[in-house]
Amino acid sequence: MTPPPVLQIREWSTTTPDTPGAGALLRGLRLTEADRELLAELEGRASLRFTELRSGLSISVGPHIGTVSLSGLRLVIMPKIRIDNLMRMVAYAFDLSDLLVTATRTTYTAADHGLIDLLGLSLLRSVERIARGGLLPNYQARNEDLATPRGRLDMRHIATHPRRATLRCTYDDLTVDHELNQLLASGLRLAAAVMQSVDIRLDLARAADRFFGDLPRTPLDAERLRAALEGLDRRSSHYRTALTLIALIHHGARLGEHAEAGAMPLSSFTLNMNMVFERFLGRYLAENGPDDIRISAQDVRSDVFSYLENAGGWNQPTIRPDFVFRQRRRVIAVADAKYKNRHEHPPSSAELYQLTAYGLAYAMPEPREVLLLHPLASGELERATTLLFAPSAANQQVRIRLVGVPVDGLLDGTVARWWPLAPPRAAAAPPVPAPRTAPSTSLGHQQLGGR
Template identity: 30%
Template sequence: MVEPRVEEIAEKGESFVALTASQAARLQDLRFCRVSPTADPGIWRVTDVTRIGVVAIDDVRLIVRPKTPLRSLIFMASYSGLQAEVDDASFAFEADQDLPAALASALIKGVGEATSRGLIKGYVSIEETGTVIRGRWDIARQLKVRPGIPVPVELTYDDYTEDVPENRIIKAALRALVRLEQLPRRVVDKLGPLLGLFSETSDLHATGPVMLPAETRLNAHYQPALRLARWILEATSWAHTEGASSGSAFLLNVAKVYEDFVGRVLQATLHPEGFDVDLQVSDWRLDTEGKIRMRPDIVISQHGRVVAVADTKYKVWGESDGSPPNADVYQALAYAVTAGVREVHLLYVSGDVEPRRYEIAATGTTVVAHALDVSGEPEELVTRVKRLRATLVPAMALPPDVGVDR
């Protein structure tokens, strides 16, 4: 078997890769980057990368390297808000340099910890047809399916079973990894035994984004594994809908991982203080007729009033003395005007850059740009987001006339 030729693509900036015209067209069709020809025949420029991971096209293996350290990325992907402690044992995958292998190794470890006491169980509503009454006789369904015929009987009952959404999601992610062509054998060999644990669990049937079950005391130990499973399913299913063959692509939207992590840390930090933190609010409209939709990433409220709005930007900012991109500032202003708040915050990915304030005289609004460093130990990542509380929400109690009802 011929070893694939490996080409690397940087998440930031531009990369030059050797491809045939057909391969370049197929890469462009995946719609996560811009592919353009250069003056050199067979060499293509790749820019505007929006996802990271691995793509296999014929005999070429394209690896998109993240600008975020893998260690930090895996932690952000698994963060549930219920993790009281973070220990280095969670990062036994660090020998894996590719994102798919790192996520797979982290999921294997997470599933092992989640199922160490057995699979989670719960009550599931079951509909079945039988000759012996069990549970409740569903008369409406009986009349619809077989009007006037008393036997067999349409029944509905609750069963205490392992066939619950939590197990279905994890099983689906494990199966997606088994089909992935990019994983090393030592990782694949660990997936089979884990899948065997879920033999009594039915397959997940989801046509859209995977919605995780609400976090409860009973499923808290499943949360890190569930969150990794969701990102794995997103990375595999998205690529396939864009035309990649099954198992040939693994492309993760790191911007969503970053947004989700920041939002959940703020939820865990501010909720005990009496604040509500809503993520990806979808019912905002800029115009009076409601035609211009807005979807702010993070909306912080108290007593039903909006007190702060923030938008995460998976962009490096602060490397020079330049201001944030104009489009980001315009978007922030629209959020501030709609919410009726005096400040709105842009949360960029970058290194140690002090927050910068931009006062907009015409609207009386201040746009505050922050740069969050996502390198270092997991505890450091959480602490840096928690520190945003001081600027996002004033320490003093809010008077009744601050903010706007939503």
């Protein structure tokens, strides 16, 4: 069966049948019932909107990247940053210290396959590395009737079941059939189902059968993955990369239940770049700040709003800025991370209301400093933008400053140092270009062990 055409679009974009070039693939396109079921699964989970028009299909996307495979179209949503830097960003944000980023994968991605296949390749290599060293065995308690006694005899059972050729025994069996390996097997099979490349689908499915063919099939769920990651210890720490990749794929993957005979199953994988950007910044700020600055991420406060009357019994409202900067325990700034192209999307009224509330909620020197952190792609220049909230009826002032984060430069080493806060009584220092002869200073290079 002929594969559907591939449409590449960028995050934070809208493509219609009238869009020059790309719009030709959307003219006259109609969604099938199976397509609508898959898109209904995505509703509320991804910033994707498909609108059926008289002339065809319109597609709008926000801060999500990935792939969506429909009956008549395969959509690839590309990031604004370079794909090799995207993989470094994911590795750094999620602490995947041994995730490899190679030129082969970068070239492969350029061939219309998207991020999901890169994550699938990374998962396959991670599991193969675990298997080469030997799957981790664990002791599992067994209680079985055996012809040859083993472990502890269950005398109560033996006494109540005489004249049998077997004895009830309780023993500990050293086996690879345990939770961690079952999750790897299920993760490989899930990844195989959502890959865009047939070759990678086959490689993942074969790896699941080759390494875990004797293990029972168990369903994946977020709680099992979370518990497994939290329970890793010194013996099992080498499973972290594979389990984190499986958690990422599980979080963003959706499978359609219906597909035509002989056709590739409908599927989608989307990655929320807001989440990745926020986690990336959280780690970077914590590791690169001045010694006297402390960063609190997701600082939840429930003491800002209080009900005078609450007949409905509603929960107490909270605020949760992404980052709070403290110097000697005093709050000096609050920041929120928004993964948006600020050259095309200026701050909305809702964002300004939110940032102003953050500024007023913390005791800070006047004017209260609130930062709106946003990514700068390679070659984009910082556009100095500062807003002042200073109503005549109030004494408090909130200064909202837009600060661009040179993500590509930090990841590939062309920017050596960056810090969002201005030095005392001085303007904010611009990013300092690093010598191109020393790429080992990059976050990506440090994170990936110099590979």
